Amino acid sequence: MTAARALRLLTAVLVFLALIVGAAPGVPPAQAVSLRGHDISWPQCPTAVGGFGLPLPPASSQFVVIGLTKGLPFTENPCLASQLKWATDNRKPAQAYTMAAFPTAAQLATYRTQGPWSSATRAGQLSNVGYAEARFAIASLVKTGFAPRVVWIDVEPRPAQPWPTATAVQQRENRYLIEGLMRGLRDARYSYGLYSFTSGWASITGSWRLPGVPVWATAGMLDYPNEALDRCRQPSFSGGRVYISQWYDNTRDYDLTCDPYAFTPLPIPASTLSGATADFNGDWNNDILARYTARAELWMYRGTGQGGRLTGVLIGTGWNGFALETPGDFNGDGPLDVLARETSTGILWLYRGNGTGGFLPRLRLGAGWNVMNSIVGPGDFNGDQRVDVLARETATGHLWLYRGNGTGGFLPRLRVGTGWNTFNALAGPGDFNGDGAVDVLARETATGTLWLYGGNGTGGWLPRTRVGGGWNVMTAVVGPGDFNGDRRTDILARDSSGMLWLYPGNGAGAHLPRVQVGPGWNGFSPLF
Numbered sequence: 001m002t003a004a005r006a007l008r009l010l011t012a013v014l015v016f017l018a019l020i021v022g023a024a025p026g027v028p029p030a031q032a033v034s035l036r037g038h039d040i041s042w043p044q045c046p047t048a049v050g051g052f053g054l055p056l057p058p059a060s061s062q063f064v065v066i067g068l069t070k071g072l073p074f075t076e077n078p079c080l081a082s083q084l085k086w087a088t089d090n091r092k093p094a095q096a097y098t099m100a101a102f103p104t105a106a107q108l109a110t111y112r113t114q115g116p117w118s119s120a121t122r123a124g125q126l127s128n129v130g131y132a133e134a135r136f137a138i139a140s141l142v143k144t145g146f147a148p149r150v151v152w153i154d155v156e157p158r159p160a161q162p163w164p165t166a167t168a169v170q171q172r173e174n175r176y177l178i179e180g181l182m183r184g185l186r187d188a189r190y191s192y193g194l195y196s197f198t199s200g201w202a203s204i205t206g207s208w209r210l211p212g213v214p215v216w217a218t219a220g221m222l223d224y225p226n227e228a229l230d231r232c233r234q235p236s237f238s239g240g241r242v243y244i245s246q247w248y249d250n251t252r253d254y255d256l257t258c259d260p261y262a263f264t265p266l267p268i269p270a271s272t273l274s275g276a277t278a279d280f281n282g283d284w285n286n287d288i289l290a291r292y293t294a295r296a297e298l299w300m301y302r303g304t305g306q307g308g309r310l311t312g313v314l315i316g317t318g319w320n321g322f323a324l325e326t327p328g329d330f331n332g333d334g335p336l337d338v339l340a341r342e343t344s345t346g347i348l349w350l351y352r353g354n355g356t357g358g359f360l361p362r363l364r365l366g367a368g369w370n371v372m373n374s375i376v377g378p379g380d381f382n383g384d385q386r387v388d389v390l391a392r393e394t395a396t397g398h399l400w401l402y403r404g405n406g407t408g409g410f411l412p413r414l415r416v417g418t419g420w421n422t423f424n425a426l427a428g429p430g431d432f433n434g435d436g437a438v439d440v441l442a443r444e445t446a447t448g449t450l451w452l453y454g455g456n457g458t459g460g461w462l463p464r465t466r467v468g469g470g471w472n473v474m475t476a477v478v479g480p481g482d483f484n485g486d487r488r489t490d491i492l493a494r495d496s497s498g499m500l501w502l503y504p505g506n507g508a509g510a511h512l513p514r515v516q517v518g519p520g521w522n523g524f525s526p527l528f
Contacts, residue, residue, distance in 0.1 A: 041067025130180020212334020232258035307484030327377030331408030346370030378428030382459035397421030429479030448472030498522035
């Protein structure tokens with residue numbers, strides 16, 4: 001061991017002791033409610049079963065987080081049962097963590113169909129593998145009788161099974177895998193969060209912003225005395241709230257709860273379905289919201305994830321007099337929201353979703369929006385991973401980008417187009433051409449041609465492409481995101497008879513043959 005390494009280890013031990021007693025020279029003490037604990041897994045197993053024989057936590061430890069795997073997905077910690085018994089016998093509250101990793105070719109072949117998404121696309125296959133990783137971890141919990149309130153997802157470089165990180169496409173694929181794991185835990189009713197660190201998360205996911213998902217943040221080997229507490233106070237790698245901070249030395253992993261979190265249960269996070277602006281009830285399937293005009297009722301039609309007939313649920317009354325749109329998670333709390341422009345006043349309201357198909361109290365975003373005759377929620381249009389709004393000005397036909405600030409407000413608007421009054425329908429389908437940037441669909445009034453305006457990912461446009469003709473026979477055009485579960489964004493359109501049609505996207509800016517969703521939609525305006 002070098003002198004520098006020895007000094008680093010001594011510093012780590014001194015800081016841990018300082019945190020235990022709540023004070024260190026020149027360091028503000030931790031809040032009284034913060035707890036100190038450890039995480040353990042297969043390295044604490046005896047060498048005879050493949051572990052390193054590292055010690056279990058000391059008696060002073062106030063909680064543990066127990067690893068479910070032997071370092072990689074589809075493996076099991078050989079000492080899980082005995083470590084759980086140790087925690088139970090010593091009355092240590094316990095949570096769990098499981099590893100995420102990109103699949104090997106064999107794992108992809110084995111598990112690509114074992115999840116809720118269509119296996120017809122690579123994105124669906126990867127998501128299904130992530131789902132299978134979660135199911136394997138859950139099987140370990142069931143087998144040992146371990147019922148943790150939270151299962152943390154460990155996302156970090158894995159030399160034995162590396163993540164592909166060279167391109168933005170690979171980072172998007174990594175996200176699909178992680179999303180599958182999150183959904184697998186959610187479907188089994190486990191709360192979950194993310195464990196990682198800034199550079200690792202950036203490399204693997206492209207700095208994916210998930211403000212509604214809890215975080216367990218590692219400081220690694222401590223570089224300065226207060227680093228563990230700083231992880232509680234600093235913005236996290238994903239934008240989510242930090243609940244636990246971790247650091248380690250060659251002997252143990254140390255953990256600190258971030259005040260006021262006291263190792264209590266956490267809620268299940270809202271869906272993080274990539275590019276979705278329409279998963280309103282948080283079940284990882286995109287939905288349709290529709291106002292029943294005659295009774296001013298707002299209905300949610302829950303998506304099946306397979307593109308089939310929908311079941312409606314009444315979620316509100318008194319909704320006439322509003323122009324409505326679903327922008328996505330506009331205020332950064334996780335659940336998806338609804339924008340409502342009040343016709344009589346021009347006030348724009350944010351109806352914050354609660355993640356289960358209802359609303360929190362509304363917030364006023366601004367006045368003067370009656371000068372706009374179309375408001376579209378495309379998702380993240382300028383590439384900063386915050387939800388934006390596009391609005392067309394009636395008098396001029398100018399298209400304006402209102403950049404979301406990620407907390408329910410706007411940055412200064414930017415003009416992103418002119419001449420948009422030639423269109424009688426605008427919709428934000430998400431990433432319709434498969435390049436990673438969100439797009440806009442626009443139907444030309446004079447010809448009925450549907451055009452795809454591909455976003456360039458930084459707040460501008462690629463050259464438009466023609467999707468098809470004859471779309472003026474449709475009385476509504478809606479961009480629901482991925483409606484049939486193949487992880488490609490789709491189009492929904494209603495014809496004059498009230499039939500709703502699904503036009504499945506092909507992932508490259510065009511659509512496959514249409515499929516009936518169901519009749520009887522003429523009583524609704526708008527669909528969004």
